[in-house]
Amino acid sequence: MxxxxxxxxxxxxxxxxxxxxxxxxxxxxxxxxxxxxxxxxxxxxxxxxxxxxxxxxxxxxxxxxxxxxxxxxxxxxxxxxxxxxxxxxxxxxxxxQRVVAHPVEVRAVVDEVLQDFQDVVHAERIQVSVTCDQPVPLYTDNNRFRVILTHLISNAIHFRNNEREQMEVRIQVKVFPSFCTVQVRDNGMGIEDQVRPHIFDLFYRGSMQSTGSGVGLYIVKEVLHKMKGSITVRSLEGKGSTFLISIPNLMP
Structure with a gap:
C-alpha cells in the first residue's frame, strides 16, 4: 500500500x-x-x-x-x-505576474479611471453614468481590474457617434459573493457583423475610425484569461455596443 x-x-x-x-x-x-x-x-x-x-x-x-x-x-x-x-x-x-487579490473599492477605481478621460468627455459632451452595487467586499487583482476598465471605457468613448444628439456611456458594476460583473454600454458606432469575431485579435482594427494600436481588447482578453474571467459583447452597427465581463470574487 x-x-x-x-x-x-x-x-x-x-x-x-x-x-x-x-x-x-x-x-x-x-x-x-x-x-x-x-x-x-x-x-x-x-x-x-x-x-x-x-x-x-x-x-x-x-x-x-x-x-x-x-x-x-x-x-x-x-x-x-x-x-x-x-x-x-x-x-x-x-x-x-501572478494574480494577487486585495479588497477593491469598485466605485473609487471607476472614478479614478474616468478621471483620465475627463478632457474628452467634457469636450465632446458625453454623458457618462455609473452604477455600482457592492453589498459585499470584492477581492480581486486591483491593477488588472483597472486595466480592464480603462480599455473598455476608452473603447466606448473612442467609438462614439458624433452625429447623435446625446452621446452616452453607461457603466454598471455588480458585486456578488462569488463573482463580479462589469457592463460598459454605449450608443456609439457599433460593430459590423463581419468585424465582431475578430475584435479580440492582436493588432486588429476593423474600422476607419480606429486610430489605436489594435491591442486594447486583446489585452482585456488576456487579462481576463489570467483572472479566470470571461467577456461577451453585443453590438448593432449604428446603434452601439455592450461589453459584459465577469470575474471571480476571491473573497476569503
Whole structure:
C-alpha cells in the first residue's frame, strides 16, 4: 500500500509539473509572438518619423514647407508609439505576474479611471453614468481590474457617434459573493457583423475610425484569461455596443 501511494503521488506530481511546463511554453510563445508583432508594428511609425525629418532637413529654405505641420505629425506619431509601448508593458506584466487579490473599492477605481478621460468627455459632451452595487467586499487583482476598465471605457468613448444628439456611456458594476460583473454600454458606432469575431485579435482594427494600436481588447482578453474571467459583447452597427465581463470574487 505504501508503494502504491508513493507511485500515485509521483504520477500526480509529474502531471502537475508537466502541465506547468506546458503553460510556461505557451506563455513564452505568446510573449515571443507579441514582441515580434510589436517590433513589426513600430517599424512603420519610425520610418514615417524618419521620412518627415528628412523632408524638413531637405527643405529648410522652401517657403511652401510648414515646419509646424511636420512637427505636429511627428508628435502624433510619437504619441501612438507611446500608447503601443504602454500596451506592451501591460501585456508583459499580465504574462509574468501572478494574480494577487486585495479588497477593491469598485466605485473609487471607476472614478479614478474616468478621471483620465475627463478632457474628452467634457469636450465632446458625453454623458457618462455609473452604477455600482457592492453589498459585499470584492477581492480581486486591483491593477488588472483597472486595466480592464480603462480599455473598455476608452473603447466606448473612442467609438462614439458624433452625429447623435446625446452621446452616452453607461457603466454598471455588480458585486456578488462569488463573482463580479462589469457592463460598459454605449450608443456609439457599433460593430459590423463581419468585424465582431475578430475584435479580440492582436493588432486588429476593423474600422476607419480606429486610430489605436489594435491591442486594447486583446489585452482585456488576456487579462481576463489570467483572472479566470470571461467577456461577451453585443453590438448593432449604428446603434452601439455592450461589453459584459465577469470575474471571480476571491473573497476569503
Amino acid at each position: 505504501r508503494d502504491t501511494k508513493i507511485e500515485g503521488g509521483t504520477v500526480a506530481q509529474e502531471n502537475v509539473t508537466s502541465l506547468a511546463g506546458l503553460e510556461l511554453v505557451k506563455a513564452k510563445g505568446e510573449i515571443e509572438q507579441f514582441i515580434y508583432s510589436c517590433s513589426h508594428t513600430l517599424r512603420a511609425p519610425l520610418k514615417s518619423i524618419a521620412g518627415l525629418v528628412h523632408l524638413l532637413k531637405s527643405n529648410t529654405n522652401n517657403p511652401e514647407i510648414d515646419p509646424k505641420f511636420f512637427l505636429e505629425s511627428i508628435e502624433k506619431t510619437c504619441s501612438k508609439m507611446e500608447l503601443l509601448l504602454d500596451d506592451f508593458e501591460q501585456f508583459l506584466s499580465n504574462s509574468r
